[in-house]
Amino acid sequence: MPASASSSTGRYSVFAIAKEAMRLHTGWKRAWASPEPKKKYQVVIVGAGGHGLATAYYLGKNYGITDVAVIEKGWLGGGNTGRNTTIIRSNYLQDPSAAIYDKALKLYENLSQDLNYNIMFSPRGLLMLAQTEHEVRGYKRTVYANQLQGVATEWVSPKRIKDMLPIINIDGPRYPVLGGLYQERGGTARHDAVAWGYARACSAMGMHIIQNCEVTGIETANGQVRAVNTGKGRIECDKLALIAAGHSSVLAEMAGFRLPIESLALQALVSEPIKPCCDIVIMANTVHGYLSQSDKGEMVIGGGTDGFNNYTQRGSWHHVEETVRALIETFPMLSRLKMLRQWGGIVDMTGDRSPILSATPVGNIFVNCGWGTGGFKAIPGSGWAMAELVAKGQPGPLAADFGLNRFVEGRFIDESVAAGVAH
Amino acid sequence: MLTLTCPYCGIAAEETELQPGGEAHLKRFGPGSTDEEFEAYLFARKNPKGVHFERWRHAYGCGKWFMAARDTATLQVFGTYSAQTPHPTPEIVAAIRAHRPDWQPDWTEAPADTPAESLNA
Numbered sequence: 001m002p003a004s005a006s007s008s009t010g011r012y013s014v015f016a017i018a019k020e021a022m023r024l025h026t027g028w029k030r031a032w033a034s035p036e037p038k039k040k041y042q043v044v045i046v047g048a049g050g051h052g053l054a055t056a057y058y059l060g061k062n063y064g065i066t067d068v069a070v071i072e073k074g075w076l077g078g079g080n081t082g083r084n085t086t087i088i089r090s091n092y093l094q095d096p097s098a099a100i101y102d103k104a105l106k107l108y109e110n111l112s113q114d115l116n117y118n119i120m121f122s123p124r125g126l127l128m129l130a131q132t133e134h135e136v137r138g139y140k141r142t143v144y145a146n147q148l149q150g151v152a153t154e155w156v157s158p159k160r161i162k163d164m165l166p167i168i169n170i171d172g173p174r175y176p177v178l179g180g181l182y183q184e185r186g187g188t189a190r191h192d193a194v195a196w197g198y199a200r201a202c203s204a205m206g207m208h209i210i211q212n213c214e215v216t217g218i219e220t221a222n223g224q225v226r227a228v229n230t231g232k233g234r235i236e237c238d239k240l241a242l243i244a245a246g247h248s249s250v251l252a253e254m255a256g257f258r259l260p261i262e263s264l265a266l267q268a269l270v271s272e273p274i275k276p277c278c279d280i281v282i283m284a285n286t287v288h289g290y291l292s293q294s295d296k297g298e299m300v301i302g303g304g305t306d307g308f309n310n311y312t313q314r315g316s317w318h319h320v321e322e323t324v325r326a327l328i329e330t331f332p333m334l335s336r337l338k339m340l341r342q343w344g345g346i347v348d349m350t351g352d353r354s355p356i357l358s359a360t361p362v363g364n365i366f367v368n369c370g371w372g373t374g375g376f377k378a379i380p381g382s383g384w385a386m387a388e389l390v391a392k393g394q395p396g397p398l399a400a401d402f403g404l405n406r407f408v409e410g411r412f413i414d415e416s417v418a419a420g421v422a423h
Numbered sequence: 424m425l426t427l428t429c430p431y432c433g434i435a436a437e438e439t440e441l442q443p444g445g446e447a448h449l450k451r452f453g454p455g456s457t458d459e460e461f462e463a464y465l466f467a468r469k470n471p472k473g474v475h476f477e478r479w480r481h482a483y484g485c486g487k488w489f490m491a492a493r494d495t496a497t498l499q500v501f502g503t504y505s506a507q508t509p510h511p512t513p514e515i516v517a518a519i520r521a522h523r524p525d526w527q528p529d530w531t532e533a534p535a536d537t538p539a540e541s542l543n544a
Contacts, residue, residue, distance in 0.1 A: 249470035260466035262445065263495070307443035308425070309495045311472045317424060318439050351466040408462045 010204070012116050031196060032076075032203035037210050037235050041069045043390060044228055044237035046215050046251060047244040048072030049081040050191075051368055051375065053198035053209075054383020055241060055390065057115075060205040062384070063391035068207040069237075070199075071230060073214035077195030080245050083313075083345035084376040085268050085290060085302040087281050089126045089186035091153045093142045094413050096401035097354060098149040103398060104381030108189060111380060117197030119189045120295070125280040126186025127161065129330070131175040132286050139181035153183045167277050167333050175287055175329060188281060188292055194379055218254040224363035225255070239364045241390050246311065246346030248369035257361045259369065260407050261348045264305045265315035266373050269324075269342040273297030277333070287326030291334075299337060301327065305347060305373060315344040347372050352412035357386055357399040366390050367404075430503050432485040444478030446470075447490045448510060448530070472496050474519055474526055476511055479503075492519060 010029070020027050043059060045052045048070045059065045072078075088108055090101035112118050130136045139155065146153040158170045158177050170177035199209055210232065217229040218240070227236040242251045246263040273296050283290040288304035303323030306316050320342060328335040350356060350370035355378070357368050368386045371378060385398035395403060401413060425438040445468070452464040469475070475495045480488050490508070492501040492515050501518045504511065510530050519526055 247472070249468070250472050253469075253471075258463070258467040258469065260462075260468065262468050262470050263472075308477065308493075309446075309470060309475055310498070311495045312498055314498070316438055407466045408458050 012118075031200040032209055034211065035208045037069060037071070037208065037213070037230070037232050039234075040236035041208070042067035042237070043239045043241065044068075044235055045070045045241045045243055046228065047079075047242070047247075048076045048195070048199065048209055048211065049079050049243070049245065050077065050194050050198065050379035051081075051245070051371070051382050051386070052241070052243040053077075053195055053202060054379050055243060055368065055386040056202045056207055056383075057198045057205075058384045058387035059391060060202065060207060062387055065391055066205045066207055068202070069210055069235065070202065070207065071210045071213045071215065071228070071235070073212070073231075075211050076199055076209060077192055080345040080347065080375060081195045081379075082192055083268065083343055084191060085292065085300050086188040086191045086376060087126065087186070087283070087290065087292065087302075087374075088121075088123075088189060088377040089183050089281075090151055090377070091126070091128070091142060091146055091181055091183045091186070092151075092415060093145050094354075094415055095145075095149060096413050097415055098146065098151050100355075100381045100385060100398045100402070101378055102149070102151050102381075103384060104378045105185060107380030107384065109185075111189075111194070111197070115197035115201045117193060117200055119193040119197055121187065121189040122295075123185050123187040124292075125164075126183045126283070127156070127164070127280050128181040128283045128285065129161070129177050130179045130181070131177060131284060131330075133178070135286060136178050139179070142181055151183075152185060153181055156180045156182045164280060165278060165282065167331055168282075169330055169332055172329075175284075175326070177330065186281060188294075191376060194376075198383075215251060215254070218251070218365075220255065220362050220365075223361075225365045239366070239390055241366045241368065241386065243368045243386070245348050245369060245371065245375065248348050248367060252360075252367070255360070255362050255365055259356070259367065260351050260404075261356075261370055262309055263311055263346050264308070264349055265310040265313065265344045266303070266305045266347045267315035267319055267323075267342060267344045268300065268302045269320060269339050270294070270301070271299040271334070271337040271339050274299070274337065284327065284330060287323075287330065289323045289327040291327060291331065298340065299334065305349070311346055313344045313346055347375075349373075351407060352414050354413035354415060355382070355402055356404055357382070357389055357395065357402040358404040359389070359393070359395075360404065364393075425498065425500070427479060427491050427500060427503050429481040429484060429487070430489050430505050431487045432481065434481070434484055436481055436484055440481065440483040442480040442482035444480055444488065447476040447478045447506075474501070474523065478506070494523075 090105040092098045213232045219226040225240045278293040281292040290302045356370040388396040452460040491503045
C-alpha cells in the first residue's frame with residue numbers, strides 16, 4: 001500500500017478536513033502515486049480515462065488482480081472523460097444497452113461512497129424532448145421497453161414539461177414540444193472527479209498509473225500479446241486491454257487488426273454562469289442539442305458530430321452554429337447568453353453506434369471502445385463488464401452482446417435513440 | 424472551415440456544401456465472399472491518424488462524388504481527385520510526398536492499371 005493510504009488523510013471525511021484545518025492543510029497527500037513503470041505487469045491497460053481506470057478498479061475489487069498498470073499518453077482523464085457534457089441515463093431501447101447502462105447508473109448512485117471520493121452525482125432527472133411525430137412514437141416505444149427491462153422511465157406531456165422547465169418554449173413553430181421521455185434517476189456527475197476517484201482508489205490498491213507514457217508499439221508472438229513499447233520503455237504483460245476511445249484504431253493497427261470504428265470530432269460549449277433556471281437535463285435529438293446547468297451556473301450545451309474522420313479535437317464551427325440556432329428556438333432565453341468556452345473530443349463511432357467490449361484476433365488483447373458520443377454515462381458499468389472480460393478471458397452477461405463478432409454475424413445492437421448524437 | 428475543390432465543377436466548396444462519404448477505395452465484396460470479407464468491406468476501417476483518402480459528394484453543387492486526400496491529425500488537405508480511379512492518382516501521391524516525405528502508399532499498383540473508361544462501362 002502506498003504511504004498516502006495509511007496516512008491520517010488517507011480516508012476523506014469531515015474528521016480529516018477538521019484535522020487538516022488544525023494544521024493548516026499541510027498533511028494532504030497526493031491522491032495517487034506517479035511511479036516509474038515496472039518491467040512486467042499481469043495486466044496493462046492503455047488509456048487512463050474513466051473506462052480504463054474503472055476497468056482497473058473492478059479488476060482489483062471484484063477479482064483481486066492488482067498487478068495492473070494503467071498507462072496514458074497525456075494526463076489522466078484528459079481525453080473524452082474531461083470533455084463530455086456529463087449526462088448520465090439508462091433509458092435505452094435494446095435490452096443489452098439498457099442492461100449495461102443501468103448497471104452503470106446503479107453503480108454511479110453509490111460511487112462517491114464506494115470510492116470515498118465525491119463525484120457530485122446529481123440525479124436531477126433527465127428529459128428527452130419529442131419534437132416530431134416520429135420521436136413521439138419512438139420514445140413511447142422506449143418507455144414500454146424500459147418497463148419490461150425494469151428501468152423506470154415515463155412519458156410526460158407538454159404541459160408537465162412546461163411546469164418542470166419554465167424557460168422552455170413548447171409552441172414551436174418549427175419544433176413544437178409534443179411530449180418527452182423522462183427518467184427521474186438520470187442526471188449528471190462531475191466528470192473529472194470520476195476519473196480522479198477511480199485513480200485514487202486504484203493507486204491505493206497498489207496499481208500503477210503512468211501518465212505521459214505513449215504506446216509506440218505492441219509486441220506479439222504466436223498470436224499472443226507479449227509487451228507494449230512505450231515512451232518510458234518496454235513493458236511486458238500477460239494481458240493487454242486497449243481502452244483508448246478515439247485512438248483505438250491506432251492501437252489496433254499496432255497489434256495488427258482493424259476495428260469497425262471511425263474517429264470523429266464532437267463538440268460542446270458552455271455559457272457564462274447565470275442564476276439557476278434549469279434543474280433537469282434536457283436532450284433534444286431532433287435539433288441535435290442537449291442542455292444542462294452546471295453547479296456553477298453555466299449552461300452546458302452539447303452538439304452533433306462532424307461527418308469526417310478527425311483526430312484534432314477541433315470540430316467545425318457550423319456544427320456549433322446549428323446546435324445553438326436550434327436550441328434558441330426551444331429555449332429563447334439562451335439567445336441572450338454569451339458563450340465562454342467551446343471544445344471538441346474525438347469519439348469512436350461504430351457501425352451500429354453501440355460499444356465494443358471484446359476479445360480480439362490477438363490472444364489476450366481485449367478492447368473496450370466504440371462508446372461514441374455517450375461513453376461517460378457508462379463508465380462504471382463498462383469497467384465492471386470489462387474487468388470480468390479481462391479477468392476470465394470470457395465476457396460475462398453484460399459484455400456478451402457487445403463482441404466484435406456481432407459485425408460478422410449481423411447481430412447489431414441498433415439503438416433507435418443512437419442517431420450518432422446524444423447517445 | 425474545411426474547403427475542398429470539386430474536381431468536376433472546379434468550385435472551391437465549403438464544408439456545408441459537401442456531404443462526407445467515409446473511407447475511399449474500399450474493395451467491394453458481395454455474394455460469394457466469405458463472412459470475414461463481407462464484414463471487412465462493410466465495417467472495418469483504416470481510420471488512420473494521418474493521411475486519409477475519403478469520399479465526398481458535392482451535395483449542394485454539381486452533385487457528384489469525388490475523392491479527397493486529407494490529414495486527419497492536422498486537417499491539411501492534400502488535394503481532391505476524380506472518383507473514377509482505383510487508387511489515389513500519382514499527382515495526389517506527389518502532393519502528399521511534398522509534405523510527408525516518409526509517407527508510404529499502402530497499395531500496390533496493378534501492373535496494367537485499369538483505365539478509367541472501363542470502370543465507367
